[in-house]
Amino acid sequence: MRITQGCFSFLPDLTDEQIKKQIQYCLGKDWAVNIEFTDDPHPRNTYWEMWGLPMFDLRDAAGIMMELKECRKVYGDRYIRINAFDSSHGWESVRISFIVNRPKNEPGFRLARQEVSGRNMRYTTTSYAVDLPEGQRYNGA
């Protein structure tokens, strides 16, 4: 199941050229762009791991593309996303976030039902991938 989180996730995967243009748009607005990765793509998992350091004061997307290439080399089998943070007063938050890399095989989510008091039901979703320990989740998939 294809995960749809962040911007552009209902579109076909962005090409590197398109990613570069999006990053350049962010830099043009003076947002700080960083790269994050994870192998636990639950929609409520907002804390992905950061690749390297946040990148401030960049002028051109080439620098971030260089880091993205490095990140893909190491974590090419995980989800990688790009965030752009707007530090200006009143915003002070992430303005755009989009996935730039996904595993070849995305097993999707299971819906777990729990019967509770009365005839009530509780629902929760779990990614099939997280049954395996961290770091092995998308290997060889």
Added chain:
Amino acid sequence: MLSTVENTEGKPVADIDLRKEFSEVGIGEVLEQLDRELIGLAPVKTRIREIASLLLIERIRQRMGLSAETPTLHMSFTGNPGTGKTTVALRMANILHKLGFVRRGHVVSVTRDELVGQYIGHTAPKTKEILKKAMGGVLFIDEAYYLYRPDNERDYGQEAIEILLQVMESQRDDLVVILAGYGDRMDKFFASNPGFRSRVAHHIDFPDYGDSELMWIAELMLKEQNYHFTAEARDAFARYIAIRKTQPLFSNARSIRNALDRIRLRQANRLVADLDRIVTADDIQSIDAADVLASRVFDKPSTPEGKS
């Protein structure tokens, strides 16, 4: 939004009006500005003109489909302190930007401190951070020879050099590196780092300024700040230059700038010392011989003492 130079592949143009092309990219203005605002430096200006012409032709060749490779643009500026290396680097970035060889045209100016770390594992992220900031523009490394310390084989400078060389080679279309430093020490640096020598396409040597050129520079600097020398002050400053040049730690235009800053200080002090009078705009703007002659440079016993 991005540079249009690369986007023309597939439809090479047959002929190009050279004059139109030249005025379109607007490097003529930059070169004129260079001529106007930088005094002396004739050999440097000639070299920059040559490089600009070469790049203009290269750009046309790319559009005609005659060459696809980005030319190597890394440069080395050698010369004594205060000879205008940083200023020319800024102009160079402007020229490269106008011709479309760098996408943004900004200059990131660094020295060893910003590239080399203090402990193991510190250097690589530090160097990469600077490189990322410089992408799309020009990385200006001042006193580049400090990167290489032959006396200490565990020096982290070597690591920074390796990363630099790698990026200089693999991302030639993303950034241009300009290395700057004193002539003799840069020669040694290149001799011990052949990798750099072969990756740097243009070596430009900055000559020292002559006495009259330094005088022009001083007057230009004063004019920019709405000051001017009186006739006696001008003579005194000419003597100042002649004496200062023979003294140690003379750094051309920078010494002149510092001297002028001190002279302005003394002029202000002189004006404030006598409060019971009306000052005119001319008083405020003019620098007297006394302001110049109060300099310590004239105290040296080796110099002929002359009071005017």
